[in-house]
Amino acid sequence: MHIQIREGQALPDNAQRRGTIFAVGGREARYENSAVLSQFVSLCGGPKARLTVLSTASREPQRSVARYRVAFSALGVNDLSFFHQDQREDASHPALLAAVENADGVFFTGGSQLKLVSTIGGTPLDSILRERHRRGLHLGGSSAGASALSAVMIARGTGRSTARLSSVRLSPGLGFLSRVIVDQHFRERDRFGRLLAAILCNPSMRGFGLDEDTAFALNASDQVSVVGNGTLTIVDGTHLEATNIDEVPEDSPAAFAGMRMHVLSAGWTYGLLSGRIEKPLLPATTTRLPVDVLVTSGKRGR
Amino acid sequence: MHIQIREGQALPDNAQRRGTIFAVGGREARYENSAVLSQFVSLCGGPKARLTVLSTASREPQRSVARYRVAFSALGVNDLSFFHQDQREDASHPALLAAVENADGVFFTGGSQLKLVSTIGGTPLDSILRERHRRGLHLGGSSAGASALSAVMIARGTGRSTARLSSVRLSPGLGFLSRVIVDQHFRERDRFGRLLAAILCNPSMRGFGLDEDTAFALNASDQVSVVGNGTLTIVDGTHLEATNIDEVPEDSPAAFAGMRMHVLSAGWTYGLLSGRIEKPLLPATTTRLPVDVLVTSGKRGR
Numbered sequence: 206m207h208i209q210i211r212e213g214q215a216l217p218d219n220a221q222r223r224g225t226i227f228a229v230g231g232r233e234a235r236y237e238n239s240a241v242l243s244q245f246v247s248l249c250g251g252p253k254a255r256l257t258v259l260s261t262a263s264r265e266p267q268r269s270v271a272r273y274r275v276a277f278s279a280l281g282v283n284d285l286s287f288f289h290q291d292q293r294e295d296a297s298h299p300a301l302l303a304a305v306e307n308a309d310g311v312f313f314t315g316g317s318q319l320k321l322v323s324t325i326g327g328t329p330l331d332s333i334l335r336e337r338h339r340r341g342l343h344l345g346g347s348s349a350g351a352s353a354l355s356a357v358m359i360a361r362g363t364g365r366s367t368a369r370l371s372s373v374r375l376s377p378g379l380g381f382l383s384r385v386i387v388d389q390h391f392r393e394r395d396r397f398g399r400l401l402a403a404i405l406c407n408p409s410m411r412g413f414g415l416d417e418d419t420a421f422a423l424n425a426s427d428q429v430s431v432v433g434n435g436t437l438t439i440v441d442g443t444h445l446e447a448t449n450i451d452e453v454p455e456d457s458p459a460a461f462a463g464m465r466m467h468v469l470s471a472g473w474t475y476g477l478l479s480g481r482i483e484k485p486l487l488p489a490t491t492t493r494l495p496v497d498v499l500v501t502s503g504k505r506g507r
Numbered sequence: 508m509h510i511q512i513r514e515g516q517a518l519p520d521n522a523q524r525r526g527t528i529f530a531v532g533g534r535e536a537r538y539e540n541s542a543v544l545s546q547f548v549s550l551c552g553g554p555k556a557r558l559t560v561l562s563t564a565s566r567e568p569q570r571s572v573a574r575y576r577v578a579f580s581a582l583g584v585n586d587l588s589f590f591h592q593d594q595r596e597d598a599s600h601p602a603l604l605a606a607v608e609n610a611d612g613v614f615f616t617g618g619s620q621l622k623l624v625s626t627i628g629g630t631p632l633d634s635i636l637r638e639r640h641r642r643g644l645h646l647g648g649s650s651a652g653a654s655a656l657s658a659v660m661i662a663r664g665t666g667r668s669t670a671r672l673s674s675v676r677l678s679p680g681l682g683f684l685s686r687v688i689v690d691q692h693f694r695e696r697d698r699f700g701r702l703l704a705a706i707l708c709n710p711s712m713r714g715f716g717l718d719e720d721t722a723f724a725l726n727a728s729d730q731v732s733v734v735g736n737g738t739l740t741i742v743d744g745t746h747l748e749a750t751n752i753d754e755v756p757e758d759s760p761a762a763f764a765g766m767r768m769h770v771l772s773a774g775w776t777y778g779l780l781s782g783r784i785e786k787p788l789l790p791a792t793t794t795r796l797p798v799d800v801l802v803t804s805g806k807r808g809r
Contacts, residue, residue, distance in 0.1 A: 366668050366699050368770065392760070397668050397699070416760075436760050447786040449772070458694070458738050460772040462784035468670065470751070470762040482764035484749040 224310075224343040225500055226381055226423040230389040230415030230435065231315055231348035235276035240471075241420045241433045242276050245345045248422065248499040249310035252281030257308040261290045261324055262316030262349040269314045296328035305333050310343040313350025319360050321353045322378055331379070343500075344381055348389050351415060355387050356380040359403055364394045368401035371455040375403060382423065384477070385411050391438060392416045400440055405450040405459055408442030411477070419471075422499045427477040430498050431469045439475060441465040474498070526612075526645040527802055528683055528725040532691040532717030532737065533617055533650035537578035542773075543722045543735045544578050547647045550724065550801040551612035554583030559610040563592045563626055564618030564651040571616045598630035607635050612645040615652025621662050623655045624680055633681070645802075646683055650691050653717060657689050658682040661705055666696045670703035673757040677705060684725065686779070687713050693740060694718045702742055707752040707761055710744030713779070721773075724801045729779040732800050733771045741777060743767040776800070 225248050233241040246254055258273050260266035266289045277285055286304045290296045305311060311334065313321065325331050338344055344354065352358050358378030365372065375386075388400045391414035400412040413421060416435025423429050431437045446463035453459060469475060472485035472494065527550050535543040548556055560575050562568035568591045579587055588606045592598045607613060613636065615623060627633050640646055646656065654660050660680030667674065677688075690702045693716035702714040715723060718737025725731050733739045748765035755761060771777060774787035774796065 366697060367694055392669055395668060395697075436762060446784055449786065453772075458770065458772070460738060460770050460775060460786075462769045462771070462775075462786070464768045464770075466766045466768050467764045468760065468762050468766075469764070470755075470760065473762060473764075482748055484751065484762075484764070 222339070222341055223425045224338045224341050225425070226354055227343060227345035227420055227499075228351035228354055228387050228389075228413070228415060229345065229347035229420040230351065230391060230417050230433075232390070232417040233347060233420070233433070234418055235272050236279060239276060239280070241418060243280055244420065244422070244432045244494060244499065245310065245312065245343075246277065246280045246282055247496050249343050252283070254282055254309040255284040255307055256282055257286045257288065257304045257311045258314065259288055259290070259311060260314045260316070262318060262321035262353070263289075263314050264316060264320070266314075269316070273312070273314065290324050290330070293324055293328055296325045296330035302329060302333055305330065305337060305342075308337075308342060310345060313344075313346035313353060315348030315350055318349040318352040318358055318378070319376065321349060322358065322376070326377075326379065334379075338381060351387050351389050353379050354381045355385060356383045357386055357403075357407075357410065359386060359388050359399065362396070362399035364396050365398045366395060367398040368405055368450070368459045368461070369398065369456055370402055370406075370450055370459065373399040373402045375406070384409065385413050388412065388414045390417055392435060397438070400438075401464070402450065402459065404440050404442040404464070405445075405448045405461055408445035408448070410442060412440035412442075414438035414440070423477065424498075424500055428498075429475040429477055430494055431471055431473050432494055433471060435470070437469045439467040439469065441467070441480070524641070524643055525727045526640045526643050527727070528656055529645060529647035529722055530653035530656055530689050530691075530715070530717060531647065531649035531722040532653065532693060532719050532735075534692070534719040535649060535722070535735070536720055537574050538581060541578060541582070543720060545582055546722065546724070546734045546796060546801065547612065547614065547645075548579065548582045548584055549798050551645050554585070556584055556611045557586040557609055558584055559588045559590065559606045559613045560616065561590055561592070561613060562616045562618070564620060564623035564655070565591075565616050566618060566622070568616075571618070575614070575616065592626050592632070595626055595630055598627045598632035604631060604635055607632065607639060607644075610639075610644060612647060615646075615648035615655060617650030617652055620651040620654040620660055620680070621678065623651060624660065624678070628679075628681065636681075640683060653689050653691050655681050656683045657687060658685045659688055659705075659709075659712065661688060661690050661701065664698070664701035666698050667700045668697060669700040670707055670752070670761045670763070671700065671758055672704055672708075672752055672761065675701040675704045677708070686711065687715050687725075690714065690716045692719055694737060699740070702740075703766070704752065704761065706742050706744040706766070707747075707750045707763055710747035710750070712744060714742035714744075716740035716742070724796075725779065726800075726802055730800075731777040731779055732796055733773055733775050734796055735773060737772075739771045741769040741771065743769070743782070
């Protein structure tokens with residue numbers, strides 16, 4: 206399995222100013238008290254935030270758009286725009302590019318991550334997202350929209366707890382997360398095995414498996430924090446001692462030694478570079494996090 | 508959760524002479540070419556081995572006994588005896604004690620580990636097994652018979668990949684494995700979560716999850732080796748950094764940081780004390796291991 210990483214997908218040099226990545230495991234509650242979406246709104250600046258929702262991944266955009274319109278409106282956001290792309294040329298529309306240029310946050314809905322990436326990858330929309338994110342635009346995505354944020358993306362796969370090469374199909378993602386592979390609906394669709402298999406293919410990666418109604422925020426200081434009702438499972442291959450995934454038949458369980466595993470719930474934080482995990486001092490009675498945990502403080506570019 | 512470890516369950520001082528522990532994940536093939544049972548026969552000395560099968564765990568001992576009679580006979584073993592205990596007084600029968608006294612290996616069938624332990628725990632049979640194992644008697648067990656070998660035993664529980672305190676019920680086992688909790692039918696019944704939960708309760712333990720038709724042998728040098736067609740999943744809590752299993756409701760997923768995980772297949776070895784894992788030099792074209800890997804060489808007591 207060989208996946209080419211496109212140029213420009215590495216973390217930017219001036220990491221202090223880039224926006225936060227906010228990945229959701231799917232099926233987040235979409236009402237006023239939604240912990241997950243309310244955190245996304247908070248990090249984008251609260252009710253005054255200018256948000257753009259891209260339903261590109263979806264094959265039923267009307268339904269998806271209606272839900273997010275209700276959810277973000279209930280959270281007090283008025284400056285909301287929605288765009289959908291079915292063809293690659295849709296990703297050059299001037300109104301779309303202007304909306305992204307002026308947004309505080311862009312949110313990718315669920316659907317098919319392959320549709321999302323094959324439609325917008327390499328388009329003017331892709332370029333402006335990359336450029337604006339580098340200067341502070343926050344990027345959120347749920348389900349397929351979360352998976353697509355990775356540089357190496359899980360395109361498809363089968364559930365089960367066993368790591369088999371045949372259980373996962375990888376492809377190049379949008380590249381906003383260069384060393385992390387995101388999976389979603391994680392516990393609900395029993396996707397531990399396919400995430401393990403993806404990490405065994407390149408143990409320098411970390412796998413982030415998000416349960417439904419659960420999100421992680423990765424800020425510009427590479428600090429990950431968890432919000433929502435489920436857990437974030439982290440599969441860390443960086444200390445792997447051995448595997449036979451390249452030797453056994455694709456359908457056979459792969460053996461391995463030295464995988465590290467963490468399961469974090471709301472309020473726990475993880476240093477992507479340090480590997481350091483912090484458990485909240487108090488048991489989580491709320492899943493709300495202060496905004497300064499989600500967004501690196503200091504001057505943010507616009 | 509508090510479990511009292513009985514006296515005498517620690518590893519004996521003179522560990523070089525104790526017998527091998529041979530735990531099977533259940534549903535091992537029971538015909539002449541059975542890799543798993545054939546390894547048990549080999550480690551007990553081959554066709555000349557004197558074997559005693561205890562069907563105590565089973566509620567249908569006739570069926571279970573018939574299968575093992577066919578299997579061990581097909582492997583050339585003639586000196587076979589079978590005993591069953593439904594009442595605690597059955598565990599003092601002189602013929603039973605004499606058979607164990609003279610056996611090279613004793614094998615516990617599947618069934619209910621709670622029936623097995625509650626029937627023979629603290630009986631003369633229990634004492635003589637312990638005493639003879641210390642001097643070289645090999646002990647095998649499949650399914651419930653494997654679980655019961657632990658000092659802290661998984662008595663019952665529910666499948667799923669999520670660690671929840673409510674998913675596992677622990678009780679004191681026979682105590683031949685003091686720092687290891689064994690689980691079986693592991694992949695087939697999706698028991699990752701209950702083994703994780705057991706280890707979170709006391710991270711000094713290691714969880715060994717055996718797939719069906721798969722076994723591990725633990726020799727007197729504390730070297731573990733894997734045989735059979737599936738894998739042994741090792742969940743190692745000894746480097747755990749944090750968990751909230753004591754804080755969250757019993758039915759909620761427990762969070763944790765720093766779990767280590769290994770999945771080993773036939774031919775892989777694991778040092779129980781060193782944590783060192785060795786991958787076989789050649790991809791396993793056979794699941795047979797040399798006897799000197801299974802049994803520590805040197806003078807063995809009788």
